[in-house]
Amino acid sequence: MNILITGSTGFLGSTLAKRLLKENHHVYLVARSKKKAQALIEELDHKNGQVHVIEGELTRSSLGINEEEIAALTGNIDVIYHSAALLSFDESMREEIFHVNVSGTKNILEFAKQINVQKFIHVSTAYTLGTRSIGSETLYPTSSTFQNAYEESKCNAEHLVMSYHQDFDVMIMRPAIIIGDSETGESNSTFGLYGIIRTVEILKKLARRDPNTNHNYRILMNKRSVSNLVPIDYVVTVLMLGLDFGENNTIYHITNPNPPSNQLIFDSIMESLEFNGVELTPYDEEHVLTEEEVKINTPIKVFKEYLNSSITFVDENTRNLLHQGNVNPLNMDKEMLIRIIDGFVEHKTVTAKPVLLGTV
Template identity: 30%
Template sequence: MQDFVLLTGSTGLLGRYLLRDLLLANRKVAVLVRASRKQSAVERVEDIMRMWDPFVGDKHSRPVCIQGDICKEGLGLEGESRNWIAENCSTMIHSAASLAFRTNTDGEPYRSNVDGTRNVLEICRESNIREMHYISTAYVCGLRTDIAREDELDVGQDFRNDYERTKLEAETLVREASFIDELTVYRPAVISGDSKTGYTNTYHGLYLYLRLMSLLVPKQELDANGRRFTPIRLPMTGMEKRNVVPVDWVSEVITHLIQTPQAHGRTYNLSPEKCLTPREIIDAGYSYFHSTGVQYVGSEPIDPSTYNRFEAEFLPSIGLYENYKSTDPVFDRTNLMKYAGHLPCPVIDESMLHQYMRYGEQDRWGKRRNKNPASRVSPRRPVRRRVTSTP
């Protein structure tokens, strides 16, 4: 047994940071990755590792790449890969998930979040993997308005969407797996980009609002004072609390807890000390775009027949997050403070929001082809240090 950790979801935002931080912590990492329409599993991991080469360098090992798919029975693994996992992996870190709010024609998010977790657990049972670290979400609490405690799960709560519901079902599955001797559960709040660089590879949540501002506000003409007027009514007070956490902090905390044996076997709400508010986001947009004009009109819905042109472009686009417009729950952080209190969550302030906007604009909100300088290397030139692939 070589004591590898097997990581799912390494091509996602949090997963790629976990891959980096685990390697920096000198862990041996194997990643389960499916091929895409344009790239093999190895090529996808190579892209991620080129991004992290300035951090990881030559001093740390490369990940072992195993082609598989959590949505397939047996993870779609060939026999030799299954044998390799059984012989080399002692720990499962299950980060892969679908973020779809509503069930679609592909069966997501149930397909990935519930069935996928069941498939991952079956490989753990088959391979005698008894230590599991599961990435859940703080929003398994659903529509609760009281304190959401770390040691609670199903208290009969209702849910805003299928994503929350499936993550509760998945967390229930891992808790009921009798063959897992040591289960640690991490429940991040809404994950945003890198607190230092603004990097993200997904434009959901907070980035949806920033993207809309970036696309719509500059279209408004400048007034005599050099400002843009954006006449829009928002159905909120602007002071609603939002639990948003930078991805680099989430990964740093999870990696620290994975590396701290006495912290295992517990549940952690990864939420910030200071919440973000819609008013802070709008004010950051004001200063970034030299704009004004937002009115906060309370929680009552606005009649679409009264929308002005700007409202007609903006408000329907944020309808997916309608159920999140009220204040977030308060998340208990007792375990987090006990075992990772020395790693404070960076405050998402105006400067960081501006950094997020700059990165989004530079990345063309996910449409830029060259994501980082390394991606300009010719595909015919071999990467200096290859990802290892199982037979």
């Protein structure tokens, strides 16, 4: 198949591109410039004849692509994976978040219609449910109460996607919190889990400065709440199943049926980093923190709503998809979690900051 990917320079998009090439598909990578996509192109060089770069910008009509190139693409692209998004919980960026995630989605949908694609697979997020405690594989009202502008923008984008179901097959894939490869730990993400790993790394360094003191730093977090972590390779597997078995006008949760508790996650991080000087403390005990601990907790405050609640995700549609593809549901244990953390810590420099998910 000929498959076009937005967000191809991001963690998910680039991993998806590699898997598609392994299956001998031709991939068309949308990027603001060929220079921006150069690192990925070089990595995919052995499949050079199957890799095509399209210079385009998501926030422009027809992606800013000239008429000649549009004519060449018309009728020749089978599927579009739309994975580009601006991921930030910074409310001051609300306008930009909506511009990329909503207006950008509208542009790529119109572009898909313009070039006569057969299938449009939209990568959303499991957290379009807002403040609900149970996630269903259905659209949520855009009037829902959301934790942040990112969730709200992705919910609005989902409604746009489904409105095109009579023009071509559309489906929405909702990954939860994407982490590294389940075998190698490979990841270039700097968000979520990896911001927390960075925090523990900093605490370990602080403790080394004063080795004679018994340090036990308090992190504000509900230890019993669960975090729905999903390895990147599992996410891509489900996305790939959408090619052959995905149904029009259908939503699929790419979630963890047995998500780890926050305590298990921290135990795994501390085991990987060989540092046990962290204690999870309930949010209602914030007043007991030292001045130093308040500063330590500041970077992860943005995740408070996610780290203080447990969400159940219904995934019947996804289980049917997995069954059709003869793939088992995710089974994450502590061993897998430590393997993912080990692989990441060993090969990457971790920095915590808001990130662009391959925005084009």
